[in-house]
Amino acid sequence: MGLTLAEKVLARTSGRAQVTPGEIVDAFPDVVMSNTATWRSIKQFHSVGVNELRDPDRIVVVLDHISPAKSEVDANNHATIREFVKRHGIKNFYDVNAGIAHVVMMEKGHVLPGQLILGTDSHSTIYGALGAFGTGVGFTEVTSVWLTGKLWMKVPESIKIVLKGRLSAGVFSKDLMLKLIGDLTANGCTYKSVEFCGDLTSRLSVSERMTLSNLAMELGAKCAMVAPDEATMKFLQGRTSKPVEMIRPDPDARYAKEVTIDADTLEPMVSCPHQVDNVKSVSELKGVKIHQAFLGSCANAKLDDLAIAAGILKGHSIHPNVRMIVTPASRDIYVQAAKEGIVATLVESGAMITNPGCGTCAEDGGTLGDGEVCLSTGNRNFLGRMGNRNSFIYLSSPATLAASAIRGEIADPREFVK
Amino acid sequence: MISTLSGKVIKFGDNINTDLIIQGKYLRSIDPAELAQHAFEMMGKEYPQKLKQFDILVAGENFGCGSAREQAATCLVGAGIKAVVAASFARVFFRNAINSGLPIVECPAAVAELEEGDVLTLDFDQGRVVTPKGGHRIPPLPPSVREILEVGGLVPYLRRQFHSQTSKQ
Numbered sequence: 001m002g003l004t005l006a007e008k009v010l011a012r013t014s015g016r017a018q019v020t021p022g023e024i025v026d027a028f029p030d031v032v033m034s035n036t037a038t039w040r041s042i043k044q045f046h047s048v049g050v051n052e053l054r055d056p057d058r059i060v061v062v063l064d065h066i067s068p069a070k071s072e073v074d075a076n077n078h079a080t081i082r083e084f085v086k087r088h089g090i091k092n093f094y095d096v097n098a099g100i101a102h103v104v105m106m107e108k109g110h111v112l113p114g115q116l117i118l119g120t121d122s123h124s125t126i127y128g129a130l131g132a133f134g135t136g137v138g139f140t141e142v143t144s145v146w147l148t149g150k151l152w153m154k155v156p157e158s159i160k161i162v163l164k165g166r167l168s169a170g171v172f173s174k175d176l177m178l179k180l181i182g183d184l185t186a187n188g189c190t191y192k193s194v195e196f197c198g199d200l201t202s203r204l205s206v207s208e209r210m211t212l213s214n215l216a217m218e219l220g221a222k223c224a225m226v227a228p229d230e231a232t233m234k235f236l237q238g239r240t241s242k243p244v245e246m247i248r249p250d251p252d253a254r255y256a257k258e259v260t261i262d263a264d265t266l267e268p269m270v271s272c273p274h275q276v277d278n279v280k281s282v283s284e285l286k287g288v289k290i291h292q293a294f295l296g297s298c299a300n301a302k303l304d305d306l307a308i309a310a311g312i313l314k315g316h317s318i319h320p321n322v323r324m325i326v327t328p329a330s331r332d333i334y335v336q337a338a339k340e341g342i343v344a345t346l347v348e349s350g351a352m353i354t355n356p357g358c359g360t361c362a363e364d365g366g367t368l369g370d371g372e373v374c375l376s377t378g379n380r381n382f383l384g385r386m387g388n389r390n391s392f393i394y395l396s397s398p399a400t401l402a403a404s405a406i407r408g409e410i411a412d413p414r415e416f417v418k
Numbered sequence: 419m420i421s422t423l424s425g426k427v428i429k430f431g432d433n434i435n436t437d438l439i440i441q442g443k444y445l446r447s448i449d450p451a452e453l454a455q456h457a458f459e460m461m462g463k464e465y466p467q468k469l470k471q472f473d474i475l476v477a478g479e480n481f482g483c484g485s486a487r488e489q490a491a492t493c494l495v496g497a498g499i500k501a502v503v504a505a506s507f508a509r510v511f512f513r514n515a516i517n518s519g520l521p522i523v524e525c526p527a528a529v530a531e532l533e534e535g536d537v538l539t540l541d542f543d544q545g546r547v548v549t550p551k552g553g554h555r556i557p558p559l560p561p562s563v564r565e566i567l568e569v570g571g572l573v574p575y576l577r578r579q580f581h582s583q584t585s586k587q
């Protein structure tokens with residue numbers, strides 16, 4: 001019987017020729033990423049009472065959630081992490097200036113097609129944009145992998161999502177994902193491996209695929225993969241010297257379900273408070289006043305996202321009732337956005353730029369007041385996500401965000417694109 | 419792991435996410451008792467106290483969806499919750515519960531007929547749950563998972579594993 005992408009990765013990493021959905025295997029991940037939560041894994045490491053890491057070269061640590069430190073406690077946790085990576089020879093360490101772990105991981109060549117990558121963050125599904133099996137685990141599991149090199153995993157069933165047609169001007173991969181989440185619900189792919197394919201998928205850039213794989217977490221997916229192709233190879237050029245495996249699903253692989261979505265008729269979509277699957281089209285929400293616009297997060301703060309927002313904002317001013325916060329996903333993106341004049345355009349329009357990292361998405365600055373509304377390019381709008389249970393978060397693409405920041409209310413970006 | 423347990427049920431609805439269970443700002447702690455002071459605070463100030471008066475948490479579909487924060491499971495342990503029964507779980511929460519030594523049972527039929535305050539019995543040896551309205555079968559836990567639960571979570575499991583390895587050498 002043929003294997004899906006996820007089955008192939010789990011078979012290889014557990015040393016087997018064949019795996020079947022539902023089966024539990026001991027898998028040896030290629031990379032284990034931990035973010036600001038690393039100090040917790042260190043605490044657990046000490047409480048186990050062993051002194052050695054099995055393979056420090058498979059470990060990547062990135063400080064992204066609260067960066068730089070905001071309190072004594074954070075500062076001491078960061079210091080614990082810096083001391084630990086030094087003592088144990090963990091070379092792949094990125095400090096508070098690097099950006100969001102997921103994006104840094106991919107930019108710095110720590111994610112390759114066919115790999116199994118575990119991370120202390122649920123949006124580790126994003127690594128699927130490069131054809132890797134990325135999935136979130138708890139911080140104690142990271143400790144366990146540090147020590148034993150392996151983790152028990154249940155082989156998921158796979159769901160095929162076929163993306164076809166063309167995205168019209170002003171409509172993006174974020175809108176596609178919000179539509180899917182609205183249709184399939186937050187529970188739509190729980191425990192499942194999602195495989196994106198179809199003619200539209202192959203036309204999307206790696207950055208746009210990151211948005212797909214990232215948001216697939218909000219369908220409950222365990223991982224969300226795109227088979228590697230030319231775009232993948234182009235992205236990896238200069239980022240890795242390791243051989244790249246062009247992993248493919250077998251033609252007779254079995255899928256629990258197949259879903260097709262046609263982009264031709266798609267409109268810009270918005271997710272409404274307080275659940276990601278509460279999705280409406282932008283036209284149904286026109287006129288909803290906003291107080292804050294957050295262009296950030298691992299879902300949509302990459303270079304193309306900033307460029308799209310800047311393209312709409314150019315020559316306009318942000319509405320006086322709106323404060324716009326821009327948090328580039330990584331330092332590399334920030335530098336490039338500065339070189340290309342994107343930063344200047346954003347700041348001239350009235351936006352403020354913060355240092356790369358999770359920022360407002362992780363309740364680190366940008367807290368909302370009672371009754372206030374934030375439109376965000378992030379991936380979650382849960383009650384109180386931005387620190388106040390009496391506030392409201394909507395999610396959209398960077399284009400819808402920029403248009404809405406100008407108007408002071410949720411607005412259709414197609415009115416701004418020619 | 420205890421082979422059977424009984425207790426009073428606190429009931430929640432569908433899609434209870436990890437941000438509702440424990441807010442991001444409390445993640446600076448990993449101490450179960452300290453975290454329990456803030457469990458479900460987002461749903462109302464009275465919740466952390468209320469939770470302590472119950473033994474088994476019952477919820478609808480997709481319990482624990484959202485972030486990978488392990489504290490969503492440990493705060494329940496700190497509040498004295500002995501098991502969680504839901505119609506379905508988000509996968510990272512499922513793992514985190516096991517790794518925190520918190521027994522976890524998927525049983526939509528039991529959830530549908532339970533009300534807050536009911537007494538529920540979980541029998542892991544027989545693979546059954548018993549509500550005031552009747553009994554339901556539950557699938558057995560995989561052996562590797564049961565092993566972790568039996569010693570009270572992943573840290574004790576690792577401790578045991580490494581300790582017995584060193585004593586063998």
Ligand code: SF4
Nearest residue numbers: 100297298358361362
């Ligand atoms: S940007 Fe937001 S969703 Fe992404 S890793 Fe950071 S906190 Fe999580």
